[in-house]
Structures are given as C-alpha cells and as structure tokens.
Amino acid sequence: MKLPLSFYLRPTQKVAKDLLGKTLVRIFEGQRLSGIITEVEAYLGLDDKACHSYLGRRTARTEVMFAAGGRSYIYFIYGMYNCFNVVTEKEGRPEAVLIRALEPVEGIPTMQHLRGKESLKDLTTGPGKLAQALALTKTLNNVPLDSEELFIEDAGVRISSQNIVRRPRIGVGYAEEHAELPLRFYIGGSQFISKL
C-alpha cells in the first residue's frame, strides 16, 4: 500500500532508514516503473553544510523543502542530471532524503530505453541514473507523494536495522566538518548500491 503522508512528517534520519526496502513507483505513460529503495542519504536542513537549505537559504529552488514533508524535491545538477528527494519533517523545517539507488522491479524494458543502457546494474545505481530511468524531471518537482504519478509503497519488505550500513555521504566534500557525518544508509549486501 501507498505510504501515508504522515510517514514523512518524522525525523529525517528515521524516514531515511525506513525508506530502505520500500518501493518507489512512477507511473510513466500509463505504465508502472518501480524499484526497491536500496540506498538513501539524509540532509538535515539549517545545521547541515551539505544541505541546500543550510542556514535557512530560501530560494526558488529550495522553497519545496520548507513545505511539510511528503513532497518531491527534484533538482537539476551538472547540466545533465536530476536528483530525486523526499521532503521530510513539518512545515518550516527544510530537510529531505536523497534517494541514491534502487533495485529495479517493474517496467525494466522501459527503464533500459530511457537510460540507453541494457545492464540491470547500471539502470538505477546512482541518483542521476535512477532519475533518468524513472523519467523524474522538473515537471515532477514539488508534487505530493500520494499523487497518481509518483508515490512510495510498502510492499512488505522488512530490512532489519542490523542489515543497514551507515557511511559518510557521497560528493559533499565542500561541507567541511559535516562531510564525514554518517548520513548515508544502504542495505548491506545489496547488489544495487551506487558505490561501496
């Protein structure tokens, strides 16, 4: 079943861990494209130098993060890729979870076409890759995650906390003393991780 919006109105690190094993679903041209979430990163708002909303930076781009949890935050990066996040916490607390990798489940041929790649392992193992595979673009920024075209389901997969690996986040070297915080979470042993 679809996760209720209340799922997202909780501390960001809890939401991040609880997202592992859930199924991200995108309805694209009437077809279900989906995958099990295997890797995420938490971005902790005002006090987090790696976060776009650090110190309350409020711009056209970051505006979504200030809304109540349960919306999509999709931003464009490196002139080529999109990254998909879920906004967490209550209104006014600009925090989010970046979805970094999926295990592809439904609509694999369509994902292969959207990516221009065959290999299952190259389909959704990275934030830019999975956004491309699920056709997550600017038009899906700031939509509620109980909408028709984009939502997250609980398919009953349970990940024990013993099987969750915590590591520093990827690509946030600019964040100085916050760069090494262990805010990246992934399913131990999964083949569908962006990097080990």
Added chain:
DNA sequence: ACACAGATACTCT
C-alpha cells in the same frame, strides 16, 4: 582495478 577529464546548463553570488 582505479584515475581523470569532459560534458553541459541551471542556480546563486
């Protein structure tokens, strides 16, 4: 198995 450069355009200073 790494390591590095180039692509490419939006966002904010």
Added chain:
DNA sequence: GAGTATCTGTGTC
C-alpha cells in the same frame, strides 16, 4: 562568473 548531493568514456596499471 563560479560551482555543482553526477555519469561516462578513455587511459593506465
């Protein structure tokens, strides 16, 4: 104008 929560192809060991 500078920097970017990335990916890919190419080169070298």
